[in-house]
Amino acid sequence: MSPPDELGKSDKSRERIEGHFARGQYDHIEVARTLKAEYMAGTKDASVRGLDAVHALLRDLYQPGMSADELVKKVARMVFTQFNLREVSVGLRCEDGLYRYVAQHGMRAEVWAAHQKLVYNDQELFDPKKYKYTSISKYTRLFLAEDEPYDDDERGTYSEHLSTKSVRRSPKDSKEGDYLDFLILGPKEEVLGWIETSGTWDGRIPDARTIRSIEIMASLVGLALTGVSAEPTRRKA
Numbered sequence: 001m002s003p004p005d006e007l008g009k010s011d012k013s014r015e016r017i018e019g020h021f022a023r024g025q026y027d028h029i030e031v032a033r034t035l036k037a038e039y040m041a042g043t044k045d046a047s048v049r050g051l052d053a054v055h056a057l058l059r060d061l062y063q064p065g066m067s068a069d070e071l072v073k074k075v076a077r078m079v080f081t082q083f084n085l086r087e088v089s090v091g092l093r094c095e096d097g098l099y100r101y102v103a104q105h106g107m108r109a110e111v112w113a114a115h116q117k118l119v120y121n122d123q124e125l126f127d128p129k130k131y132k133y134t135s136i137s138k139y140t141r142l143f144l145a146e147d148e149p150y151d152d153d154e155r156g157t158y159s160e161h162l163s164t165k166s167v168r169r170s171p172k173d174s175k176e177g178d179y180l181d182f183l184i185l186g187p188k189e190e191v192l193g194w195i196e197t198s199g200t201w202d203g204r205i206p207d208a209r210t211i212r213s214i215e216i217m218a219s220l221v222g223l224a225l226t227g228v229s230a231e232p233t234r235r236k237a
């Protein structure tokens with residue numbers, strides 16, 4: 001092992017470093033340098049990006065006076081950018097007790113317009129006969145295009161043509177019409193809303209690490225919504 005170049009700034013420091021290597025010791029300067037390099041390299045790892053997203057959301061929640069509108073828009077953008085997803089939307093229970101989509105990121109204008117027209121009550125939103133799904137966990141539901149989890153008034157929220165043409169070649173593949181709902185729960189386990197995602201840009205179902213990260217973010221949103229001062233600026237139907 002030879003001493004690293006350009007560490008010593010004087011003859012004495014070089015002699016000290018060389019002495020450490022001669023005695024089988026590693027210079028302490030390299031400890032910090034190595035750790036910092038590993039930390040910076042971690043931004044390329046998917047699991048670390050998930051932690052970064054959660055951390056960023058926590059920091060945002062420190063901002064005083066943040067409204068529900070501002071919160072969900074930030075969350076939609078954050079989930080979209082951090083997890084390589086094609087589309088992200090957020091639905092919330094509004095003042096009239098009905099659920100509506102209130103924020104999105106990545107959708108075409110006409111697709112978002114179709115989402116904004118939708119209104120759900122409790123029975124409609126959680127009817128497994130109407131929307132067939134698989135519970136991945138207490139917080140996450142997977143809806144697959146083959147099960148046709150769409151009502152007639154939801155046809156404009158995805159491309160039926162692309163869904164028909166898409167071919168699923170492995171269990172990890174995503175196709176047009178697939179989506180995941182991550183429940184936003186309140187302190188009494190009541191459903192305050194959901195974060196909804198498509199598949200990834202490379203045509204995959206979000207993996208388990210991504211799902212767990214978004215679940216944590218959904219829980220943080222639920223915690224914040226019980227304390228924010230403003231309801232989503234949505235008109236009653």
